[in-house]
Amino acid sequence: MAWLFCRGGEAQDLLARRIGLGTSLAVLALSVALWLGFNPATPGLQFETRLGWVSDAGISYHTGVDGISLVFILLTAFLTPLAMAAGARSIRTQAREFVAAMLLLETALFGLFSAQDLLLFYVFYEATLIPASLMIGIWGGPKRAWASLQFFLFTFGGSLFMLIALIVMWQQAGTTDIPALMQAGFSHSLQGWLLLAFLLAFGVKLPLFPLHAWLPDAYSEAPAPASAMLSGVLSKTGAYGLLRFGVLMFPDAAHRFAPYVLALGVVAILYAAFVAFAQTDMKRVIAYSSFSHMGMIAVGLFTLTAEGIDGAIFQMLSHGVVIAALFFCVSAVALRSDTQQISALGGVARQMPVLALLTMLFTMANIGLPGTGSFVGEVLVLMGAIHVSFWVALLAGGTMIMGAVYMLSLYRRVLFGGLQGTVHLLRDLSVGEIAVLAPLALVTLWMGIHPGSFTRLFDPVVMQAMHHGASTAAASLPDATVHLAAR
16 A cells, blocks of 8 residues: 555645545544454453564564453554544645555554564564655654754664663574563563663653653644644554563563662652743743653553553543644644744734634643543552652652643633734644544543453453562562562
């Protein structure tokens, strides 16, 4: 399909858009069918496929899903057609190539979240880099070349540490099969070095402080559909990798590294909140808001408690939906006014009341208003953090207030006040744009009102992993710490 999109003239653009949207909707339907056929009471792998690849070296094409990978597959399948539809307005040139890049990114993400072989995971992880970099570099803003190069170099450089860890693990265990590696029993010291390598690899994509330098430019220069996929799904691959190959695979080393990662997570939350206040570009405010939330997710993961990890996963899902919606809302204003500068806007709500209403919902969700998914995720993370440190919970929770200040300030300055510039000429959201934002609004409310429909999928996997981690750590950790790991 990617080959077909790269042939023909400009007259094929509309057909390419329709094929891309139809394909992504069909994939969404298949993903929902996968969800309906999934048994959440079984924490192990389901829908497994294992084919020989390099059998003599213990490498195979091994895929399967558990409750954790399933929710990220659903998130990817949900956001892709919405991003594809949003591209109808924001992507004016080379539409066929854009659709091909979007579908390639979706394919790589599905492979990444379902991979049960570490080499296969690495291949798909690297594969996401190509279409993502192209979307920034070809369809981005004035500084797109630098933003794309920075994103590529940071991510590729970080992934080299994962490759080194992969080779060492294969040399020690004789296989790259992830379930086998979970039981390999690596030495105490080796676990620490392996976890450090994975922290450097996934810390770039998350990103962890101070590996975030690529994020503001990439998110602000990318077109809205790419920003939505980058912040909504691609950043989650870093958190997913830390969960799989940090917290779950090396529980002993995770306990040793936890204080440092918790500190970096809190620093990220505070730093991003302060920097967001100083931004003059709408998309950069949203970008730093995303960075702050990813710091909260890192805190949740490294509380090493069931509540904290459940909260981190739930926050990943909620953040993916809300941050994508905010980028779509900001893009709707920027495309009409031809600016992203906050000072050039004001009184937009008078001309675009539907946008103002939807943006208010997503802004409230972003700051964790009760009744939205973000509130549930943040509360669970703080419940996990309070088991570890009162001060970590206090500092992380206090930033919810700071987030409310800078997000509401952005909303007030852009949507209200006196009319600025050409704002009086703006038209409200089209039917197509409402069709993109309405599903995001419904899912945001659904996650806040009935979170159990999501947690029931991944909580059994988390609980099983916590018990496995506690038994693994029992030989080398004090009783009190083992009890904490089992919480």
